[in-house]
Amino acid sequence: MRKIFLLLHIIVCFSAFSQTHEKKVILLDEDSNLPIDDAIVLVLKTKQVLMSNEEGVISFEIKGGSNLKVTHSSYLPIIIKWASLNQEENVFYMKSKLTGLDDIVITHKEPKEIIKELVANSVKTLNVPARLKVYSREFFKLNDEYTYFADGLINFQLYKEDKKVKSVLLLEQNRSFGLVEDIDTSDLLGYNLNGMMEKYYMFSVLKPLLDDEVRKKYSFVVKVNPSNQDYNYIAATPIVEGETTEILDDFKIVYDVKKKLIVEVNAVASPSTLRSLKENTAKGFRNIVRSEFKTLYSCDLGNYYLISSNEEINFKVNKGNEVKNIEVINNLVTTNFNIQNFTYKESQVFKDKTLFNAKDSILTEYWNVSGLTPTAKETEIINDISK
Numbered sequence: 557m558r559k560i561f562l563l564l565h566i567i568v569c570f571s572a573f574s575q576t577h578e579k580k581v582i583l584l585d586e587d588s589n590l591p592i593d594d595a596i597v598l599v600l601k602t603k604q605v606l607m608s609n610e611e612g613v614i615s616f617e618i619k620g621g622s623n624l625k626v627t628h629s630s631y632l633p634i635i636i637k638w639a640s641l642n643q644e645e646n647v648f649y650m651k652s653k654l655t656g657l658d659d660i661v662i663t664h665k666e667p668k669e670i671i672k673e674l675v676a677n678s679v680k681t682l683n684v685p686a687r688l689k690v691y692s693r694e695f696f697k698l699n700d701e702y703t704y705f706a707d708g709l710i711n712f713q714l715y716k717e718d719k720k721v722k723s724v725l726l727l728e729q730n731r732s733f734g735l736v737e738d739i740d741t742s743d744l745l746g747y748n749l750n751g752m753m754e755k756y757y758m759f760s761v762l763k764p765l766l767d768d769e770v771r772k773k774y775s776f777v778v779k780v781n782p783s784n785q786d787y788n789y790i791a792a793t794p795i796v797e798g799e800t801t802e803i804l805d806d807f808k809i810v811y812d813v814k815k816k817l818i819v820e821v822n823a824v825a826s827p828s829t830l831r832s833l834k835e836n837t838a839k840g841f842r843n844i845v846r847s848e849f850k851t852l853y854s855c856d857l858g859n860y861y862l863i864s865s866n867e868e869i870n871f872k873v874n875k876g877n878e879v880k881n882i883e884v885i886n887n888l889v890t891t892n893f894n895i896q897n898f899t900y901k902e903s904q905v906f907k908d909k910t911l912f913n914a915k916d917s918i919l920t921e922y923w924n925v926s927g928l929t930p931t932a933k934e935t936e937i938i939n940d941i942s943k
Contacts, residue, residue, distance in 0.1 A: 575619065575620070576617055576618070576619050577617065577618055577619075577620075577621070578615070578616075578617050579615070579616055579617075579618065579641050579646070580613065580614070580615045580644065580645050580646065581597070581608075581613070581614045581615075581624070581636065581641070581646050581647075581648060582611075582612050582613055582614075582645055582646065582647045582648070583595050583608050583612040583613075583614070583626065583648055583649075583650055584612055584647060584648070584649050584650070585631075585649070585650065585652060586649040586650060586651045586652070587651075587652060590612075591608075591610065591611050591612025591613075592608060592612045592628060592631065592650055593608055593609055593610040593611075593612060594607060594608065594628065594850070594852065594864070594866075595607070595608040595612075595614075595626055595627070595628040595631070595650070596626070596627050596628065596852065596854070596863055596864075597614050597624050597625070597626050598624065598625040598626075598627075599616070599618060599622050599624060600622050600623045600624065600625055601618070601620065601621070601622030601623075602618065602622065603892075604616070604618075604891060604892070604925075604927060605854075605863060605889065605890055605891060605892075605927055606889075606927045606928075606929075607863075607864055607889045607927060607928050607929075608929070609928070609929050609930065609931050610931060611931050611932065613929050613931075614929050615924075615929045616924075616925065616927070616929075617924055617925050621638040622638055623635055623636060623637055623638050624636040624638075626648070626650065628650065629787060629810050629819060629820050629852075630652060630653055631650040631651060631652055631653060632650065632651045632652075632653055634648065634650055636648060666776075667776035667777070667778050667790050667792070668765065668771055668776060670778065670790065671762065671765050671766065671790060671792075671809065672766055673816065674809070674811050674816060674817070674818050675759045675762055675766065675818070677816045677817065678759065678817050678818045678853075678860075679721075679757065679758060679759065681815075681817055681855075681860050682721075682757055682853075682860050682861060682862075683714075683859050683860055683861050683893075683895055684714045684715065684716055684721055684757065685713070685714055685715045685716070685895070685897060686714050686861060686893065686894065686895050687711060687712070687713055687714070687893070687894045687895070687896060687897065687898055688711070688712040688714065688753075688861065688862065688890050688892070688893055689709065689710075689711055689712075689728075689890070689891050689892035689893075689894075690709070690710045690711075690712055690888050690889065690890050690891065691707070691708075691709055691710075691888070691889050691891055691922070691923075691926035691927055691928055692706075692707060692708055692710055692749065692886070692887070692888050692911060693705075693706075693707040693886070693887050693926075693928060693930070694706050694707070694746055694747065694884065694885065694886045694887075694910070694911060694912075695883075695884075695885045695934070695937075696744060696745065696746065696882075696883070696884055696885075696912075697881075697882070697883035697884075697885070698743055698880060698881070698882060698883075699880060699881050700881060700883075701736065702735050702937055703734065703735050703736050704732070704733070704734055704735060704744055704912065705732065705733050705735060705937060705938070706730065706731065706732035706733075706746070706910070706911035706912050706914075707730065707731060707732075707911070707923060707926075708727055708728070708729060708730025708731065708911050708914070709727070709728040709729045709730070709891075709922050709926075710725055710726070710727055710728070710730075710749065710906075711725070711726040711727075711728060711898060712724070712725060712753055713725075713726070713897060713898060713900075714753060714757065720754060720758065721753060721754050721757035721758055722753075722754060723750070723752075723753040723754065724900070724905055725749060725750060725905065725906040725907075726898075726900055726904050726905065726906060727906045727911075727914060727917065728917075728919075728922075729917050729918055729919050729920065729922050730911050730914050730916065730917055730918075731916045731917075731918050732911055732912050732914065732916065735937060735940075743880065743882065744912055745882065745884050745910075746884060746886070746909065746910030746911065746912045747867055747884065747886040747910065748909045748910065749906075749909065749910060749911070750906075750907065750908075750909060751909075752865070752888070753862070756851050756862050756865060757862070759818065759821065761805075761821060761823050761849055761851075762807070762809070762821065762823075764804070764805070765792055765807060770804075771792075773794055773795055773804060774792045774793065774794055774795065774804075774807075775792070775793050775795055776790060776791070776792050777790070777791050778790050779791065780813075785813070786812065786813060786814070787810055787811065787812060787813065787819065788810075788811060788813050789808055789809060789810045789811070789820075790807070790808070790809045790811070791806075791807065791808055792806070792807040792808075792809075793806055793807075793826070793828075794806070794826050794828065794829055796826070796828045796829055796832050798832065799832055799833075799834050800829055800832045800833055800834070801833070801834050802829070803825055803826070803829050803830065803833060803844055803847070804825075804826050804829045805823040805824060805825055805826055805847070805849075806822075806823070806824050806825075806826045806827075807821075807822065807823050808820075808821075808822040809821055809822075812855055815855055817853070817855045817860060818853060819852065819853050819854075819855060820850070820851070820852050820853070821849070821850065821851045822849070822850050823847075823848075823849040823850075824847065824848050824849070825844055825846060825847035825848075830844070830845075837874060838874065839874050839875070839876050840873065840874065840875075841873065841874060842871040842872070842873045843871055843872045843873070844869070844870070844871045845870040845871055845872060845881075846868065846869070846870040847868070847869050847870070848866070848867070848868045848869075849865075849866070849867050850865065850866045850867075851864070851865045851866075852864045852865075854893075859893065859895070861890065861893050862888075862890055863889070863890055864887070864888060864889045864890065864928075865886075865887070865888045866886070866887050866888075867884075867885075867886045868883070868884070868885045868886070869883070869884050870882070870883040887928055889926070889927045889928045890927075891925075891926065891927045923938070
């Protein structure tokens with residue numbers, strides 16, 4: 557009888573452990589109670605990487621159970637025990653590292669030289685060749701209305717060629733949908749997937765700060781916080797004098813002080829230059845309204861690679877008979893990293909620029925384990941698509 561009971565106990569435990577669980581975590585700032593976006597959540601059992609969205613939400617599925625490690629460049633890390641994930645919505649608070657005033661770093665090197673060394677060392681240290689399995693999601697908006705959506709699982713095989721980082725793309729699964737009737741596809745734009753990894757791995761967005769002439773237009777400051785001495789950050793702000801025809805970005809570069817590696821890059825079209833920008837009314841010219849760029853990198857456990865990217869652009873273009881307001885929003889998150897190459901046939905390579913042009917291939921509900929939780933508005937759109 558005891559043997560039967562023991563066997564039943566083992567079967568019940570195994571069934572519970574192998575069961576797929578759906579979990580939802582919400583991350584909030586301990587002081588302000590505001591949501592924390594772009595937190596990196598590592599599922600310790602599977603090594604899957606998740607990202608919190610702008611609502612601080614992470615939704616995921618997992619077989620069995622696992623603790624979670626949550627990190628963010630601006631917050632102290634936390635470990636979430638599996639046993640504590642027992643609510644429909646599990647709220648956790650993170651303590652900011654940025655309490656108090658930042659201290660300006662006293663250094664014998666100019667910030668411009670620090671950036672140059674950081675880029676050179678980071679490019680050299682990034683794992684290449686390597687393989688990234690990435691989830692990509694893109695929204696296209698026309699005149700403030702969501703009009704097109706695409707997402708997919710992509711394998712990026714990275715390699716070096718002529719001191720540049722190149723990539724081969726293989727699509728595992730993908731889908732794309734129009735969200736309104738009578739779409740004018742001539743307006744449809746997407747980010748160039750075939751050029752993204754080179755941009756991220758060569759830190760191309762920082763080129764203005766490495767150009768001797770352009771960087772004269774910037775003021776620089778290096779900062780550190782007493783409670784966050786592992787990371788410094790460099791802020792570069794354009795000096796604007798009078799009307800301008802050139803858009804310059806506000807930059808923020810977060811870097812690991814000991815490893816001398818970049819862990820975060822932010823570039824936002826400077827409000828000061830946008831205010832001083834002379835509008836071009838020529839037909840077909842794109843007047844930038846907003847531009848945002850952010851990349852995060854992991855340099856833990858002896859590897860250094862891209863964790864995520866977010867790019868958004870908003871511009872108005874004169875079509876002659878009307879002015880159209882166009883927005884494109886792209887997010888990538890690396891769900892799996894490997895230093896091993898994969899094998900493939902040339903016919904499997906995705907050579908187009910955007911997922912909008914790819915034929916749909918849906919084998920599983922891959923978006924549920926994508927690592928990138930949609931916001932409430934995005935969920936509403938995606939659910940309507942699924943129906």
